[in-house]
Amino acid sequence: MRSPLLLAFALAIGTAGSLPSTDAAAQSTRAVRATAEASMVLTGNIDVAADGAVSGLVLDQRASIAPAIAAFVDGTIRKWQFEPTLVDGRPVAKHAPLRVRLLGRPGADGNTEVRMTSVDFSEYDDKATDAVTAEQMRPPRYPEAAFRVGAQGEVMLLVKVERDGAVADVVAEQVNMGVVAPEHVMQKMRDMLAKASISEARKWTFTPPTSGEDKGLAFWTVRVPVTFALSEKGSRQPPSPYGRWQAYIPGPRHQAPWRTTDDAAQVGSDLLPAGGVYMVDSATRGLRCIGPGVRLHRFHAQGVAVMRSSLFLALTLAVGGGAALVDTAAAQTAREVRRQAEASMTLSGVIDIGREGQVEGFQLDRREKVDAGIAGFVENTVQGWRFEPVRVDGKPVQARTAVRLRLMADNPDEGSMRVRLVDANFSKAGGEREVSTDKVTSERLRAPEYPPQALTMQGEGTVMLMVKVGRDGTVADVIAEQTNLTVVGTARVMSQLRDILAKASVRNAKRWTFTPPTTGEAKDREFWTVRVPVRFAFEDSRERYGRWAAYIPGPRQRAPWKTGEETRVAGTDLLPEGGVYMVGRAQEGPRLLTPLG
Structure with a gap:
């Protein structure tokens, strides 16, 4: 195999x-x-x-x-x-x-x-x-x-x-x-x-x-x-x-x-x-x-x-064969927790878009690092997309866009794996990556210290913070929207660990500062909402391209303030670490008209 x-x-x-x-x-x-x-x-x-x-x-x-x-x-x-x-x-x-x-x-x-x-x-x-x-x-x-x-x-x-x-x-x-x-x-x-x-x-x-x-x-x-x-x-x-x-x-x-x-x-x-x-x-x-x-x-x-079968094996090993957190037998069993396991993979590439919005070409980055079956699935999916034509001076033109893709796999019936494309982010047509002034950007975002209790428990995971940014760039409010863990235990222990990581992230985030937008449609808002992923892990997460990362998704919490996001957006629990992502802001780059896949 x-x-x-x-x-x-x-x-x-x-x-x-x-x-x-x-x-x-x-x-x-x-x-x-x-x-x-x-x-x-x-x-x-x-x-x-x-x-x-x-x-x-x-x-x-x-x-x-x-x-x-x-x-x-x-x-x-x-x-x-x-x-x-x-x-x-x-x-x-x-x-x-x-x-x-x-x-x-x-x-x-x-x-x-x-x-x-x-x-x-x-x-x-x-x-x-x-x-x-x-x-x-x-x-x-x-x-x-x-x-x-x-x-x-x-x-x-x-x-x-x-x-x-x-x-x-x-x-x-x-x-x-x-x-x-x-x-x-x-x-x-x-x-x-x-x-x-x-x-x-x-x-x-x-x-x-x-x-x-x-x-x-x-x-x-x-x-x-x-x-x-x-x-x-x-x-x-x-x-x-x-x-x-x-x-x-x-x-x-x-x-x-x-x-x-x-x-x-x-x-x-x-x-x-x-x-x-x-x-x-x-x-x-x-x-x-x-x-x-x-x-x-x-x-x-x-x-x-x-x-498919081997991905099922991978998830089984990831959350079944590795270190486990344990607690009382009266709690929800670890086996029930394992059934919630999901795995995600981030891929990137470049798409060439024709004048009518059709995909004329797609190049997957570092294809040799990606499983052949996964690469084929992604390429076939992207080739079937259609975009709103990119216009310059009112005329449709050919365009090139960078894309970051997020795949997710889960185990619906414990006998096979379902792999699906859950999110795609595009850069502006032409691939510009200059610092934007029409969105919230980071000014001072120091990472939280690893909680000692989480270290003792071998706790690893990612906390997705939802931050309310005031007009002066300080944090007006913050919640832990979701905490996904990469270790497995009973529901009670998992809940304790999520709480430890979430509290450490929230407490630290209250000291962060941001640079508010000075141009664009959002510049005059009373406040802005951003998502910031915070990862707790014992090793660097780099060199994971083309590899599945298994995790146990935690429950989602709603912000007590209006965020401008009426419904849950796919992929928001899988945003790459190190970024600041505005909520309710139109996506940059070409507009995809067809479903993701």
């Missing part, structure tokens, strides 16, 4: 909640993002004949898996060869559960490399007598500090079990995180989750094997996966969407000090289902593949259908 999975990465770990950095010397958040991987775990059953050849393969919920992915897994596994399973010294057919992990990485050539990285045929049986089983394994408490900042991840424990079933030693072999932050913050989060897991694991007890080849060992080593996940209802482990990519940041692997062999690369060790106890180096570890266990494949997206 070409740009879509790349898009999913960008959203999952680019616009979802990040943790702020206070140490400039630490590895940057961008560098951490570069280590991100997208993983998909598929399950099913495999049948292996007596000679070790694969005789049957069934993937669970195949309808939920992209056809290209399912075909890749089928084609890979059916070519494998296994070490024959012996019963009383004779080879027999074997039926076993199957778990496969796929890894997706954006390639340098624009395609996405999909690799089968690990496979597991283990099945935990709590009644088995030839393996270590759980006796008392209470899950660890969620560390309060980790809970507060929305830290999520999985800790893979290596546990040394004594002959009496007690824990002799335990290490955190690896901690994979589902949130992103500067490296020093990631280390702290991994440490919090690992320490909580180890502390609780020391109290666990196990039942040693009483039969089989392993029963006489001096001790046993088992792997136990511990998941820290914050669901919309406060449960510890929400079900992962089957057949979808999940973004995560892999942590470093550590070797247990009591082990003499290094099995850090053991295939399938990162696939073990939560809730089980899995013996390491067991003599009865199940099927053993002796053929190629991994395979690389490149997917290239073709057609609009792929674009």
Whole structure:
């Protein structure tokens, strides 16, 4: 899958909640993002004949898996060869559960490399007598500090079990995180989750094997996966969407000090289902593949259908797989909040207009940075526009105008994406960009400080301010018209965060000053109303051209004064940051006669 999975990465770990950095010397958040991987775990059953050849393969919920992915897994596994399973010294057919992990990485050539990285045929049986089983394994408490900042991840424990079933030693072999932050913050989060897991694991007890080849060992080593996940209802482990990519940041692997062999690369060790106890180096570890266990494949997206489904994936990752804000189970669930998710994209270009107002040409800026499906949609839409003819001395003339376009995508039925053009702004015919004296312009607009509480909550978003400007250029009144957030949590937490960002913006805006218009139709008004977007984010928003930015739209508020805008204008919640936009003022440039699209 070409740009879509790349898009999913960008959203999952680019616009979802990040943790702020206070140490400039630490590895940057961008560098951490570069280590991100997208993983998909598929399950099913495999049948292996007596000679070790694969005789049957069934993937669970195949309808939920992209056809290209399912075909890749089928084609890979059916070519494998296994070490024959012996019963009383004779080879027999074997039926076993199957778990496969796929890894997706954006390639340098624009395609996405999909690799089968690990496979597991283990099945935990709590009644088995030839393996270590759980006796008392209470899950660890969620560390309060980790809970507060929305830290999520999985800790893979290596546990040394004594002959009496007690824990002799335990290490955190690896901690994979589902949130992103500067490296020093990631280390702290991994440490919090690992320490909580180890502390609780020391109290666990196990039942040693009483039969089989392993029963006489001096001790046993088992792997136990511990998941820290914050669901919309406060449960510890929400079900992962089957057949979808999940973004995560892999942590470093550590070797247990009591082990003499290094099995850090053991295939399938990162696939073990939560809730089980899995013996390491067991003599009865199940099927053993002796053929190629991994395979690389490149997917290239073709057609609009792929674009739609992958954009849905991108939104899912953006507001589902990244850092989450959590609150009480009695609040509106985070899943309900996620359903409100939208994504926007800003594009620009140049339009050539004929004497009759028809579009004679359209050039999209930096087309190579835009998904081919999106670029085609925009070009086809613009080519169908018609403008009011541009006149010079009363005669229609050819004209050229710069245009800034805003696209929006949402998820109406959780199964497909609807992409639409919601706003278009044109410069004056001919492309003049001189400072205008017939509109309100900024004089002193200092950005607000990041509220400390929002920093603690990882809060990011954009506050759209509606400002009433007096005739002396000072602020007579100001409201937060709308606050769109780029992190997800329950409705109560989202409301608190919107309130924090809005109050900081309003308080700061009251000190702003503007330059009123001195020419034009609006110069004699008693006051003017302008919109000013204020963005709170932990990284620069530049270099986002051609990329979707996911957000959760907040409720809109009406100004208590008359703004001159009787009805809501499309795209007013998506104005670019850094500008001052007059309300109720006729748009500059050519007048579009046809609908946007």
